[in-house]
Amino acid sequence: MRAVRLPVVTAAATVAALTALTACTTKSGAESGDHVIQVTASDDACKVSKKEFPAGHIELAIENKGSKVTEVYVLFPDDRIVAERENIGPGTKQRITAEVKAGDYRIACKPGMKGDGIRQEVKATGGTVAKRDPKLDRAVADYRRYAQEQADETLPRVKTFVEAIKAGDLEAAKKAYAISRLGWERTEPVAESFGDIDPKVDVRADGLEDGQKWTGWHRLEKALWADKKIGAEEKTLADQLLTDLEDWQKRVGTAEITPTSMANGAKELLDEVATGKVTGEEDRYAHTDLVDFKGNVEGAQKAYELLKPVAQKNDPALAQELDKQFAALEKLLDTYRTDKTSYDFVSYDKVGKDKRKELSDAVNALAEPLSKLAAAVVK
Template identity: 75%
Template sequence: MRAVRLSVVTAAATAAALTAVTGCAEKSDAKGADGAVTVIAKDDSCEVSKKEFPAGHVTLAVENRGSKVTEVYVLHPDDRIVTERENIGPGTKATITAEIKAGDYTIACKPGMVGDGIRQQVKLTGAGAASAKRSPEMDAAVAAYRQYVQAQADATLPKVKVFTDAVRAGNIEAAKKAYAESRIGWERTEPVAESFGDIDPKVDVREDGLEEGQDPAKDWTGWHRLEKALWKDKKLGAAEKQLADTLDKDLADWVKRVGKAEITPTSMANGAKELLDEVATGKVTGEEERYSHTDLVDFKANVEGAQKSFDLLKPVATKNDPKLVAELDKQFAALNALLDKYRTDKTSYVFTSYEKVGPAQRKELSDGVNALAEPLSKLAAAVVK
């Protein structure tokens, strides 16, 4: 479960952006459908309408009545993520549709998107996955996405090794050149990595995302720690070389575990929305790659990952909601065209440095994300109609 802490200035800007991303769509989206479990998130409480309900296709109707942007998670007992919805702005609503097996779980609300959250224990009863009927098209989509995620993970390791070898050699310029490309496979499939709970904080956390009590000098590892060393500190010493070894080890662990990830049609759809949330909170604001300014590479990879899930689910969604599919096709095309304006080499992942993207251009990118995020938030419900 990611921890995100924003600077005061960025938090204000992000809150405005999140209202645009989540507010309009979610106000019309969370209407407490029949059988839905209502979750009322406040700054000091997380109220769940039912503590026991049937497994299968579950709908959570979430309303944020607090003053802070919040997140809502469904977690396994060991804190692995079943499903989540981030960036729910104050006064807005969201509907989360997920396929969940029978068992004991925790629903957590995270006001301010920090910490372990305010938690409620719930129990899902019945046949579990068996009660969530899947068509052959759904099974095909899950199988194809599982192959895609594994392929992205497998392809990441050699690219990371180019990066970490340069760090170990003390070659700052070579490491800088390899940095952004080493992250593409991760960014395309990040919701799957986040579902494991413990890998994402090791490899992709920013300094202000460390938990309270953690020491950056001892506890901060991963890509962004090395990013700071390369672009801000401008030095690669023994500590950085050790961090390169740790990054290799942690990502090798990720690759081994990807094949065991729980993947369902709804987790694919919700993951696509999560990737757009990643763009809204990290890439558009410039927070993600604050030293390297390679945000647009991550941005493009997030969009590609979201589009892959959508494309695989399209046969099912087209049967259930053809208008939604047409709108998603339109908005994906528009956002990709907008991103390509900043691609300095059309045959590779070379984009304009984000520090050169002005406020008006960032607003245009944000508007493109918002236009896609609104219909994408409805994909999971369309898949299980």
């Protein structure tokens, strides 16, 4: 389910497209300057210190003065995401750094993390973008291929899942459910950046907007495990899931991905694990959270491995720490496999509180150095 998004733009929109993105929650840079935008969020307002700024690197210094958890976005006029930060608690401050080309944008605050948010129109003017290391161009090309491969591999698995539902075979559908999600989970930030697809295929009941019909994987998950039934509606929803994912598969090939968005996407995958998988909220009926968990970690590691040649040169200590923490988390996850040659894991409802904390600690130990990867690749 959507927690964070990796900025992706279509090839047709490259004139005003995002060229690089880094995001962090620690203080960086000066508190003021042409490129620093103060964003004050509250329950009923989203105030920005300036509505025009030079293109290139910008930094949003965000303070939540409201009583609700909020999220802040930099958006293109058509609502594609340039940069975002979610789960900004009341009374807390966070910072987002992005690199944008000249053009019109919107800064949006979403109190309660619901709806379209409170928006301010802003503009980036002039500015240039530094030349990219050719190694990073190769990393981007390889990652784009990886994202497409994951989408291509997902469709046959989803077809198996859908066919079982349409045949009314409850047990076969249950067996096909978790593996059908693996490619999506590996590239979740890329997939979720197509904002109209994610609400259709991967939303949970508590993530529905007012008036939104519940469709997708988790609606079918509830039918299979909680309701223990496959009716006419479920068969129709299965067909819709396949159609929506075919749409995603076609769009992945149009994506333009940057080195820093890859790096931040890797961190966002770990955040997704921390907020949905470790808690057991993601697959609350099927309890197949560890399969999703594994997919998220594999996707994060793939992005890191592609960026590693540059990151290792620029910050060898960081690369060493990331290697160590990825290995530790993978080793821990493997202890929950029931079959070392497949993606069969123990049911997550059988994982106790202490063990969940152990998993959470391992995720946090990796997420902290991973948050520094974007900065390392642009040194």
